[in-house]
Amino acid sequence: MMTKDPARTFVCGEQETSCCPEDMPSVYEAASIQSTIEVYIFIDPLCPECWAMEPIIKKLKMEYGKYLSMNIIMANNLQSSQQQGQQKCRNLVKELAQSYNETGCRTGMPCDGNVWYENIMTTPESAITAVKAAELQGRGIGAKYLRRVREALFMHKENIADEEVLIACASRVQGLDLNEFKEDMHSSATKKAIADDKCTIQEMDIDTAPAFVLFSSDVEEPGVKIEGGYKYEVYENQILQLADTPLEKCPPQPLESFTSFYSLVATKEIAVVYDMTLEEAHKEMKKLQLQQLVEEIPTKHGSIWRSLSDTAT
Secondary structure (H helix, E strand, C coil), X not given: CCCCCCCEECCCCCCCCCCCCCCCCXXXXXXXXXXXXXXXXXXXXXXXXXXXXXXXXXXXXXXHHHHEEEEEEECCCCCCHHHCCHHHHHHHHHHHHHHHHHHHHHHCCCCCCCHHHHCCXXXXXXXXXXXXXXXXXXXXXXXXXXXXXXXXXXHCCCCCCCHHHHHHHHHCCCCCCHHHHHHHCCXXXXXXXXXXXXXXXXXXXXXXXXXXXXECCCCXXXXXEEECCCCXXXXXXXXXXXXXXXXXXXXXXXXXXXXXXXXXXXXXXXXHHCCCCHHHHHHHHHHHHHCCCEEEEECCCCEEEEECCCCCC
16 A cells, blocks of 8 residues: 555647556666666556556566565456447447557457457456465566566457456466465455555556556655556656666666567567557567577567567566
8 A cells, every 4th residue: 555645647749649667687676776667567458558568668678677565456447348238339439449459450459359259358356456466475476477468468369358268368477376366356455455546546546557657766746647648758768767876777678688588579569669650679689580599470460479489478
C-alpha cells in the first residue's frame, strides 16, 4: 500500500498510444543503485492500450532498469458484461473488437479484435486473480506470467477468463511452481493482494489504465502521474528529471539475446527498443531467421518472432 504523498498530475502534449519490471537479465537488474526511482504501472490485462505500452516498458527496463523499482498494479477498466443487458453486451463486444483492431493498426502491436467474437470474456477479474497468484512467487515470476497471459489474448486469441487457459499460461513460465499457483488462485493471500492493488488505485487517484506514477528517492516530493500512452521520451524525461544524480543509460543487449530472453516478441517491440523503423526491425529479424535462431509468425497486425534458442524462457 502506498504511503507517499498523492501523485500530482502531469499533463503532456500530443498523445500517442502506443511486463514487466523484474524480468530482465541480471545485467539489467532493477534497484541496484541507492538512488532508485519507484515506478507504479497500472495495467488492465484486457486493455489493448496497455498492451501497446509493452515496447515502452521493455525499453525503460533495458536502458534504466538498474535505477528503477517497478511495481505492476492490476486495474479493471471494464464493467462486468454480466451486469449489463444482452443488447448492451453485444454493443460492448463490438466496441472492444473495433478497439483491438484500431489499436493493432495504429501501433503495430499484434492485437486481433476477432477474439471478442470467438471467446467472449466477461471481465478481466479471472486474469487479474491469476496474475496476483503468480506474483506471490515473486515479482519476476508475476511479470513473466502477465506477459504470457497477454500473449495468449492478443497474439493467440485465447480466452483468458478461462481457468484452464490461465493454468496453461502458468505452465509456460520458467521457475513457477504450478501446484502452488493453482492453490493460490483461490487463496486468501491472493484476495488480499487484489485488495491492496485496489487501495493503491484509490490512493493514487487512477481513473483509467494505462497509467504510470513515478516517485523520486525524496519521500517529501510528490509523485508524477502520467495517464494514457505517450512516446518513450515522455517517460524517459520524467525519470531523468526525478533523478537526484545524472543517470547512465545502459547499452542495448544484442538482438539475439533480447529475443532469446523474452522468447516471443513483436516487430514493434524490437523497433521501439532498438530505435528502428518497422521495416528495419523486420529486416534484422529476417537475418536471425536465416541463422535459424528465430521463426516468424505472421499475425493480423505485424509479425511475432519466436526464439528457437534453448535458453528461451
